[in-house]
Amino acid sequence: MLTIQNSDKLVGEQFVVSGPKIWTIMGVHDYGPDGQYQIHLRASGNTDDRVFILSKEEGPGNLHYGLNANYKITDAFEPFSSVWVTEAGISSVSSMVKTLKRIISHANN
Numbered sequence: 001m002l003t004i005q006n007s008d009k010l011v012g013e014q015f016v017v018s019g020p021k022i023w024t025i026m027g028v029h030d031y032g033p034d035g036q037y038q039i040h041l042r043a044s045g046n047t048d049d050r051v052f053i054l055s056k057e058e059g060p061g062n063l064h065y066g067l068n069a070n071y072k073i074t075d076a077f078e079p080f081s082s083v084w085v086t087e088a089g090i091s092s093v094s095s096m097v098k099t100l101k102r103i104i105s106h107a108n109n
Helices: 093-108
Strands: 014-016 022-031 036-043 049-056 071-075 079-084
Touching: 014 093, 022 093, 036 071, 036 079, 036 093, 071 093
Parallel strands: none
Antiparallel strands: 014 022, 022 036, 036 049, 049 071, 071 079
C-alpha cells in the first residue's frame, strides 16, 4: 500500500513553472483501498486547476538507469496523460514538489 509521509506538509507548498504563474498545492487526499492519493494544485489568480492521482502500480522496469518506476501520477482530467516515477521522486516534500513542477512544465510545452 502507498503511503506519503508528511503529506499534510505538502499543502501550501508553492512553485513557479513559467512566467508569473505560481502553483500552490491546495490539498493531498488519500482514498481507495490501495492507498491512492489525489493531489490538487491551483495557479495564482485562480486561472487554472490541476488534479493528479498518485498510485502504486507495477511499472516498467529499467526506466532510467536501471531504476524501477512503481508509482504512476495521472492527470485526473486527462487520464491518458501519466508519468511513471520512482520512490525517490515522491519520498519527501521537496522531491514531490520537484516532480509536480516537472510534470506541469512538460504539460505546458
